[in-house]
Structure formats: structure tokens, C-alpha cells
Amino acid sequence: MNQEQQRQQELRDGKAKWHRFGPYVSDRQWGTVREDYSADGQPWTYTTHDMARSYAYRWGEEGIGGVSDDQQLLCLAPAFWNGQDAILKERLFGLAGPEGNHGEDVKELYYYLDNTPTHSYMRMLYKYPQHAFPYDWLVTENARRGRDKPEFDLIDTLVFKENRYFDIVIEYAKAGPDDLLLQITVHNRGDQPAPLHVLAQLWLRNTWAWGYSQYKPELRASESDGSITVDHTSLPGLELYCEPADEQPPELLFCENETNAGRLFNSKNPSVYCKDGINDYLLHGRKRAVNPALRGTKAAVHYLLEVPAGESRTVRLRLATPGLAQPFADFAPLLEQRQQEADAYYHELQKGVESADARNVQRQALAGMLWSKQYYYYDVAQWLRGDPAMPEPPASRLHGRNHSWKQLNNADIISMPDKWEYPWYAAWDLAFHCLPLAMVDADFAKNQLRLLCRDWYMAPNGQLPAYEWKFGDVNPPVHAYATWRVYKIDQKQRGGTGDTAFLESVFHRLLLNFTWWVNRKDRDNRNVFEGGFLGLDNIGVFDRSAPLPTGGYIEQADGTAWMAMFALNMMRIALELSRANPVYQDLASKFFEHFLYIAQAMTCVSDESIDMWDEEDGFYYDVLNTPDSGRFPLRVRSMVGLIPLFAVEVLDTATLQDVPWFVSRLNWFLDNRPELAALVSRWQEPGKGQRHLLSLLRGHRMKLLLRRMLDEAEFLSGHGVRSLSRHHLQHPYVFEHESDINAKVSYEPAESTTSLFGGNSNWRGPVWLPTNFMIVESLQRFYHYYGPEFKVEYPTGSGTYCTILEISQALSDRLISLFLRDENGERACFGTNQQMQTDPHFRDHLLFHEYFNGDTGEGLGATHQTGWTGLVAKLIQPHTDEMPGMPK
Known part of the structure; x- marks a missing residue:
């Protein structure tokens, strides 16, 4: 030590x-x-x-x-x-x-x-x-x-x-x-x-x-x-x-x-x-x-x-x-x-990280994570009513921003996305922060995940606070994912002993949050979710947090897929807790069944013919419901259609042998609900090494989706996966409606040119680390089931076929290459700025931007987003064969 x-x-x-x-x-x-x-x-x-x-x-x-x-x-x-x-x-x-x-x-x-x-x-x-x-x-x-x-x-x-x-x-x-x-x-x-x-x-x-x-x-x-x-x-x-x-x-x-x-x-x-x-x-x-x-x-x-x-x-x-x-x-x-x-x-x-440049990048990424802690103090009830010695606030604030969050009373050290651009926590940012933070301070990472679940953060109805500008907005439900990953990172550091007290405390609070999602975001109780904003800013045709100009509502492919992932995360946590307390097998069964219902909804949301999945395109799309025109897909090839990849979990026989009641219940369910069982990739067939796969994607669908994602003319850039297909550069998606609404979504590799959501965020083409990180980890899980025999063309059209693990590692290397010097001694994140590229007083000092140009890799947006962009520190780890395909 x-x-x-x-x-x-x-x-x-x-x-x-x-x-x-x-x-x-x-x-x-x-x-x-x-x-x-x-x-x-x-x-x-x-x-x-x-x-x-x-x-x-x-x-x-x-x-x-x-x-x-x-x-x-x-x-x-x-x-x-x-x-x-x-x-x-x-x-x-x-x-x-x-x-x-x-x-x-x-x-x-x-x-x-x-x-x-x-x-x-x-x-x-x-x-x-x-x-x-x-x-x-x-x-x-x-x-x-x-x-x-x-x-x-x-x-x-x-x-x-x-x-x-x-x-x-x-x-x-x-x-x-x-x-x-x-x-x-x-x-x-x-x-x-x-x-x-x-x-x-x-x-x-x-x-x-x-x-x-x-x-x-x-x-x-x-x-x-x-x-x-x-x-x-x-x-x-x-x-x-x-x-x-x-x-x-x-x-x-x-x-x-x-x-x-x-x-x-x-x-x-x-x-x-x-x-x-x-x-x-x-x-x-x-x-x-x-x-x-x-x-x-x-x-x-x-x-x-x-x-x-x-x-x-x-x-x-x-x-x-x-x-x-x-x-x-x-x-x-x-x-x-x-x-x-x-x-x-x-x-x-950093043992095993051989490159001095990679060690420098990783150390600065972790330094930024640790520097980005901030004392965050905000008592909403006091803020709304004002202070005794100060002038009374305007009456409008009692019905304005955050007025329904009177229970929120924060006075803690919290990891910030960026202490200048975003000097306030955000729920899904924070979840991603905790993964690299767990590498150096698992206790702090666990405390951060607990914080948002406390009574003085979480709303009484179970909603997690989104961010200061609008606590009631909706971020993707990644808290359970981060909790499980931090638990596993910490478990490895503790020599195999897991902190089940931490896991259990967060799990019980997330039961409330899961229920909030089901009750508030599943409009017709069909396991189809309308998350709204979901952190992706201007990725779609409309502001998904506002009433639609067409009327009606959107069935969100990403919102529904996030919930499928949430259900699998909760199932996996429950199975882990059941090792000490068998009662959790019952909860694991609940989340397994909920996942199947969501999987069914992702395939066929109603008796009508329009599904989120388009077999001809090999892609998932949001579905717009309007009062006058019925239902039709919004055919924007974006990160929205890739997020279903994230809902994947692998269970091996050894795990199932420890949970007999869970196995009995799921076998009954699959035997008696064959229409649901058929939606789960090969559940009834043992996988390699007697592993079983739960996923929204069978092998066929996954290959179709990966064909799009790994196409350099579409999603695959030299530095990761773009948030919008480059196909839309020459072929913008145009939405026209009989009410004279005309909207267009075009590929924009750098800063946004649209005022939708304003600010400096843009999901219409750049590379973002958090979603790319989840793609990398999801592919590792798929490999854990499919093994080396299952291969996919990479890149699409190259004639070269690789295992899913090799593709995961290649994507990870592309993301790391944003920061590393290339064969010319230049870093993609510095763009064309020669002083940053060559000056000895600049060239080895890193900025960890909010996102990166989808064509060149140049850093954009907030310049110190060492929050979720700090995930690169987790990617810069030696490849291991200890557990092939599982997240390191």
C-alpha cells in the first residue's frame, strides 16, 4: 500500500x-x-x-x-x-x-x-x-x-x-x-x-x-x-x-x-x-x-x-x-x-499502460475529474421564499423554475460536469463521472450515487433531479447502470468482496425511480416510453420536452430502450443481492418480466403495422403519433436508434444455479409466454460457455444495426461513433405536415446551427464520449455470449470480418486517438491550431471537451468537460483476457 x-x-x-x-x-x-x-x-x-x-x-x-x-x-x-x-x-x-x-x-x-x-x-x-x-x-x-x-x-x-x-x-x-x-x-x-x-x-x-x-x-x-x-x-x-x-x-x-x-x-x-x-x-x-x-x-x-x-x-x-x-x-x-x-x-x-503519452492523457483526465469537485449549496424552499434580511423575491418565482422541488436541499461536495460551463450537477452526467472516479476513489463514487437518491435530492414521487436549470426535466435512467459498474469496480479493488450495503441502499431507492418512470412516462401502459429531452438536446426533429406543433406525442426508441436497460440493470443487482438474501430473487423476476414486456413493445407497439424497428433499413426510429395523421416513423438515423444496443445482459449457468426460484419463475414464464420468449436472443439455447443472453437485439437485428453503425459513410468516424449518420449530409431528413410545419435534420459535425435547445450542445453529428463508452461496453457483453465465432464486417464494406470484441477494442482505440499524438505528432482534439499542436508549452496539456467534431475529432463545446469525457481514463486500460468480453 x-x-x-x-x-x-x-x-x-x-x-x-x-x-x-x-x-x-x-x-x-x-x-x-x-x-x-x-x-x-x-x-x-x-x-x-x-x-x-x-x-x-x-x-x-x-x-x-x-x-x-x-x-x-x-x-x-x-x-x-x-x-x-x-x-x-x-x-x-x-x-x-x-x-x-x-x-x-x-x-x-x-x-x-x-x-x-x-x-x-x-x-x-x-x-x-x-x-x-x-x-x-x-x-x-x-x-x-x-x-x-x-x-x-x-x-x-x-x-x-x-x-x-x-x-x-x-x-x-x-x-x-x-x-x-x-x-x-x-x-x-x-x-x-x-x-x-x-x-x-x-x-x-x-x-x-x-x-x-x-x-x-x-x-x-x-x-x-x-x-x-x-x-x-x-x-x-x-x-x-x-x-x-x-x-x-x-x-x-x-x-x-x-x-x-x-x-x-x-x-x-x-x-x-x-x-x-x-x-x-x-x-x-x-x-x-x-x-x-x-x-x-x-x-x-x-x-x-x-x-x-x-x-x-x-x-x-x-x-x-x-x-x-x-x-x-x-x-x-x-x-x-x-x-x-x-x-x-x-x-x-497505470501498470500495463505502456505508452507515456497514454499515461499522460489518463493522468490528466483523472486530475480533471478530481479537480471538478465542487461544494454545491442550494435550498430550493429558501431560494423560493427569499431570506429574512433581503428584499422579498418577485411573486412569479413561486410558480416559476423549480417551484415543485421544495424538498431539494443540497449542501455537499459533488462532481461537476464542468465547473465553469456547468457548475451544477446533472443526473446522467454524474452517473458517468462515477466510473472513472471509482478507479481512484470508489468511496467517493459510491457516495455520489447515494446522494442523488437521498430524500433531500430525490422527489417524493421517485424522480431524480435532472439539473439546476430545470430539475423536473428528464435525463436517461443510467443510475442503476452506474451503480452496478461502480460496485463491480470496487469489488475488484477489494479483492472480490462486494459492498452489498451500498448496492442494497441504492437499489431500494431506484425501485422508487423505476416506478416513477413506469407511472409518468408510459402514456398508455404499453411499455413504450416518452422520456422527453433525455439529454440529447437537438438530435431530433422536435423539442421532445415541449408540446409537439403537430399535436400528439412521440413513442421514443431511446426512451424505451433506456428503460429496457434499466430493467436489466435492476435485475442484475437483485440477483447479486439474492446471494445473501433469497427474497431478492422475486424482485429479479419482476425486472426480468418487465424487460420482456418492453422488448415486445420495441418490436410491435400496437396492433398497427408501424413498429420502432424498420427491417428494411435495419434501424430503430422514434414513432410520431398525431391526432389527424395516425402513426409514422421519424426516419432520422441517429444515436436514438443505436441506444437499443445498450439493453444487454449475460447470465451464466453458475449465476443461475444460485437462484433456483428465479430460474423456476423465468422458465415458467418463457414456457407459457412463447411470444415474449421468442423476442429474447436465444434465451432457450445455451450460448458459448453455457451463457445466456438477454437483449433487445437477436443476432440478425444486431448485424443489421452494426452494418449501419460501422459504416464510415454513416456513423463510424475516425474517432468514434457519430451521434447522427453522415448520410444526412447529402440526404437531410425533411418533415412536412399538413399544418404547414416544415422541419429538417441535417448532419452537422461540429457546433450546432439550430437554435433548438440553444446553448452549445449538438447531437446532430459530433462524437460524444458517454454514448460511445456504452457502445464499447455493450459490444463487450455481446461478445461474452457469442464468442469468437460470431463475426461482423468492420468497417462496413471493407471485406474484413472481426469478432465483436475486436470491434469493441477498435472503437475504444478510435476514441482514445482523440487525445493521443498521431504519426505526425498531432492530437485530433487540438484541430488545426498549430500553437497547441507544436508549442512545447501547449502540446502536452490536454483539454477534455464536451464533444468532438464528427469528421476531424476536434474538441468542441465546454472545454473542461472532464466529467463524462473523463471516461477516456477508463478506456485507457490494458486489454485483458481474464473475462473475455466483459467490461473491465
Whole structure:
């Protein structure tokens, strides 16, 4: 057991609170629903980036590479000023949703380079121009561009030309659970010396201004050693020690974490020294903006560095217990030790990953996963009614966004999809996050899956909260899938012992969620589901969460297939739990039967002739029901028609021998319901190695579907499976209706050109990691049944036939190739940007984008979606023959 694993064990045993401090500060709090108290429900305009430096937040805090305690009472983060900018660089800049030509978008360059599960060592890189930051240029140019043009990013402004920028490396290391080292190293990449103001900002989240408590904590300068004392009854005694730089002691600045109401609202300020006081003192020389008494609730340790060309300068601080006589005597060896321990931890984790490039990609993907934790605080009932000391919210909010989620009261550390683009959890994103997280911290992954099932998250009717913008929306039901996969990953790490207490606790809550789906999304009790949005944004003809312009409703191939998968996941969990408690065999039987009914519905949803499956096309389609025109398929070849692949489970004879009642019940069912039994692939015939397959697809249908999916003229790209067939580039799907509705779906490999669902999401062609990951795993399960004799042409039309396992591995390699250097030394995800491809200060630093160009593999959308795109870390594992075809 290495040192990092020992710390994890201490945490597990309750001996040390290694998780008390971590990277829990959001990259963006402005523009969030939590901070929106407007009448029209427009968070982007209620709190803006320009307001942020002056606005005291109600629900959370933001910073660049910030850390906090697990209740976010105390925050620590660096800030910078190059002497040119009009504002202090305290937070990351980006465009609000309505400003970007493809929705919200962070306009900064920063990279998460390293992190350990206990956050004993963390490193990130921030690139800061030496020229004035081009705020206005980024806003005006993106506003000028239409949806048919790419986003205009910071690197496009040429501020990095001639290397006139700073590489700022932010490192944290823990000497103990409450002993945190911070080192900021500034590299001048230019050929001229350049000054930089570096500030380490320490502040207390505002918990006193809302009318619930009169207690106000305080930060104050120590008279003896120039440190800053933290006085907070809910925190251990802490002191921020500040080492001199260039033999000059830093300047200590204090103000209050209070709104500058005069600047924002032209009203009386609650304090003389407002939140933006340090900004105003430093940039505008307003000496009265900071407290000469050197106390307050926000403080900054201010260093002015002159950084020679091509050289670096470093500042060091330490947040630790009071009374350290020489806080920096052991700083360097401690930091080096934690770096070496991180290396040792990942060296062991990455055994068998031979490529140094692949190890680098995987380590940064996992670093991003660990950096993307955030303290998420949102009490909907309080948010709706407002706070006693604040103005009463508009009456409209009581009937507006999230008004039916009054039970939701979150105050936890949660894995975010992206702490700037999406600084709020999303149900299906979170499920996918937990798989790579389980590789490094299975306890945290299990806790994340439990969280969404808690009473203060889950709605009383069993619905899981979707995401902050609209908790009542519907994400695909992948929670059971993630629960089972995390259980199996954890079981392997524990030497074969499964955490059945975790499995059982989540299973019981998911029984409620399954029932919600059946009761709310199966319109006519025919096992055909209308999930609505289902996370796929603009993949179809219509906004599936809104009333259809034609009237009627859509029978969703993906919604129904997701539910078939949900039923199989629940069956498999029940069978596992039945090993200790036979009563779960009854529940396993229930889910087995439910799966069969859904399988029947996927084949023939009614007595009419239109099915979701089209034998001639070899594909699944949504079916539109209209009041006047009857039923007909929406023939869009999209990911919607591939999702039925995901509903697959393999049971071997050994498993069935342990569940005799389940076997008896299913044999009776299959003998007495032959029309249902015939829909399940070869259930009555033993498979290779005495395995049995449950799937929506028989071998014939699967071959037809794979023929489409593996066709490079359709779904198969050089870097994974596209979300829409390239067939629709030359042959768009056009929907015409007698009510003068005319809609078109065309293949779009990159950013969306349609306003449907807005934002920067696009499922009309790009490659998305989560659905591709599930394709890879589903094919592995199919191989586990069919074995090496069953072969499919890959790619379609090539004349080469491969086993399903070989195809699964080939698809996995294509996805990994998004990030790895090719034979020319270039990474597909960097696109045509030569500075990123060739510059030694760029080329090995990875961004994990939301999705990727379906033709070129260039990264698109949110740039730090190390949430589900972090799944690449799970793909970068040595191929194993231990259990052929089963997910590793």
C-alpha cells in the first residue's frame, strides 16, 4: 500500500479527515440559477461577470484554482494583475449563454494537470496574457458571428503570439488534513521582463447577511509575524503564513465579503470596505477601499514580482495551525515528497499502460475529474421564499423554475460536469463521472450515487433531479447502470468482496425511480416510453420536452430502450443481492418480466403495422403519433436508434444455479409466454460457455444495426461513433405536415446551427464520449455470449470480418486517438491550431471537451468537460483476457 492509499484508508477508517480541504470552489458562480432572484428567470443578466467582483454571493463562491473546506466556510485562491487589465483577474471570464454564437463559453486557457484522491497534491496551469485581456474583443466578435461560424476563443485573439504571456503553475500539497501548502510559480514565456501582481486571496463565505444568524467570523493580521488569523467557530484554528518574495514582505489587504450596493444598485453599502475593495485599491489607488485596521472577511496577500524573460518566480504560503515557528523550513521537502507520492500512486495505477503519452492523457483526465469537485449549496424552499434580511423575491418565482422541488436541499461536495460551463450537477452526467472516479476513489463514487437518491435530492414521487436549470426535466435512467459498474469496480479493488450495503441502499431507492418512470412516462401502459429531452438536446426533429406543433406525442426508441436497460440493470443487482438474501430473487423476476414486456413493445407497439424497428433499413426510429395523421416513423438515423444496443445482459449457468426460484419463475414464464420468449436472443439455447443472453437485439437485428453503425459513410468516424449518420449530409431528413410545419435534420459535425435547445450542445453529428463508452461496453457483453465465432464486417464494406470484441477494442482505440499524438505528432482534439499542436508549452496539456467534431475529432463545446469525457481514463486500460468480453 503506497502513501496515498494509506491516506485513503485513514479517511475510510475515520482516523483523518483528508477530504476536509479540497478543490471545492466553483469556477463560476455568477449567472447561475442559484444566484438568480429575477422576475423573468434570466440568471445570465441578473448576476453578470462585470457584477461578480462587487456582488456577495448567497449560495457559493468562485475563483481560479481555488480550495475550500467541505462546507465552503473558508476559501483560498490566487488572483493576478498584469498591470494592463481594467479589472483584477480573480475569476475566469466567459460569455453568458445569450452572448455566445454557440451559447455559454469560457474564454480562458487553463489545465488541470495533477490531483490525488485525498487532494494531498494538486497542480493546475493558468495561462495569463501580458497584454490587456481582450474582454471586449471576445464579446463583440462572438456577437458578430452567426451559428454557422466557429466560436472565437482567447487563443484566436493572438494574445499568446510571440509568447507574451505567463504560465502560472498553482500547486497545493497537504502536510496534514488541516495543513495546506500553496506554491504559485510564474513563468515568463516572453523575451522581455514583465511585472505581475500575484495575490493569494483568503475569504469567508458570507453566511451572516441573510437574516438567519448574527455571527460574523473574521480574518485579521497577526501583529507578530505578518500572517493572517482565521477566527471561525466552525473551523479548526488556522493561520495563513506568507513567505516574503525577493526578500520583500508581502502587503496585506483587507475588506469585507459584502456587496458594493452603491456600485451595483446605487444604494447604501452594508460596509465601508466592500468585496471589490482590493480590486479598487490595487488598480485605482483607492486607499480607503481597504481596511487600515487589517481585519475583515476577505483578505489578500499581495506580491509584486518582476519576472525576467524566460525565467520564473515563486511565492509560497501555508494555511496551517497557529504558532508554527518556521512554517517554510520544511515546505520544499514536503512539496517534493507529495509530488513523488503522487507519481508512485499513478505508477501503480497505470501498470500495463505502456505508452507515456497514454499515461499522460489518463493522468490528466483523472486530475480533471478530481479537480471538478465542487461544494454545491442550494435550498430550493429558501431560494423560493427569499431570506429574512433581503428584499422579498418577485411573486412569479413561486410558480416559476423549480417551484415543485421544495424538498431539494443540497449542501455537499459533488462532481461537476464542468465547473465553469456547468457548475451544477446533472443526473446522467454524474452517473458517468462515477466510473472513472471509482478507479481512484470508489468511496467517493459510491457516495455520489447515494446522494442523488437521498430524500433531500430525490422527489417524493421517485424522480431524480435532472439539473439546476430545470430539475423536473428528464435525463436517461443510467443510475442503476452506474451503480452496478461502480460496485463491480470496487469489488475488484477489494479483492472480490462486494459492498452489498451500498448496492442494497441504492437499489431500494431506484425501485422508487423505476416506478416513477413506469407511472409518468408510459402514456398508455404499453411499455413504450416518452422520456422527453433525455439529454440529447437537438438530435431530433422536435423539442421532445415541449408540446409537439403537430399535436400528439412521440413513442421514443431511446426512451424505451433506456428503460429496457434499466430493467436489466435492476435485475442484475437483485440477483447479486439474492446471494445473501433469497427474497431478492422475486424482485429479479419482476425486472426480468418487465424487460420482456418492453422488448415486445420495441418490436410491435400496437396492433398497427408501424413498429420502432424498420427491417428494411435495419434501424430503430422514434414513432410520431398525431391526432389527424395516425402513426409514422421519424426516419432520422441517429444515436436514438443505436441506444437499443445498450439493453444487454449475460447470465451464466453458475449465476443461475444460485437462484433456483428465479430460474423456476423465468422458465415458467418463457414456457407459457412463447411470444415474449421468442423476442429474447436465444434465451432457450445455451450460448458459448453455457451463457445466456438477454437483449433487445437477436443476432440478425444486431448485424443489421452494426452494418449501419460501422459504416464510415454513416456513423463510424475516425474517432468514434457519430451521434447522427453522415448520410444526412447529402440526404437531410425533411418533415412536412399538413399544418404547414416544415422541419429538417441535417448532419452537422461540429457546433450546432439550430437554435433548438440553444446553448452549445449538438447531437446532430459530433462524437460524444458517454454514448460511445456504452457502445464499447455493450459490444463487450455481446461478445461474452457469442464468442469468437460470431463475426461482423468492420468497417462496413471493407471485406474484413472481426469478432465483436475486436470491434469493441477498435472503437475504444478510435476514441482514445482523440487525445493521443498521431504519426505526425498531432492530437485530433487540438484541430488545426498549430500553437497547441507544436508549442512545447501547449502540446502536452490536454483539454477534455464536451464533444468532438464528427469528421476531424476536434474538441468542441465546454472545454473542461472532464466529467463524462473523463471516461477516456477508463478506456485507457490494458486489454485483458481474464473475462473475455466483459467490461473491465
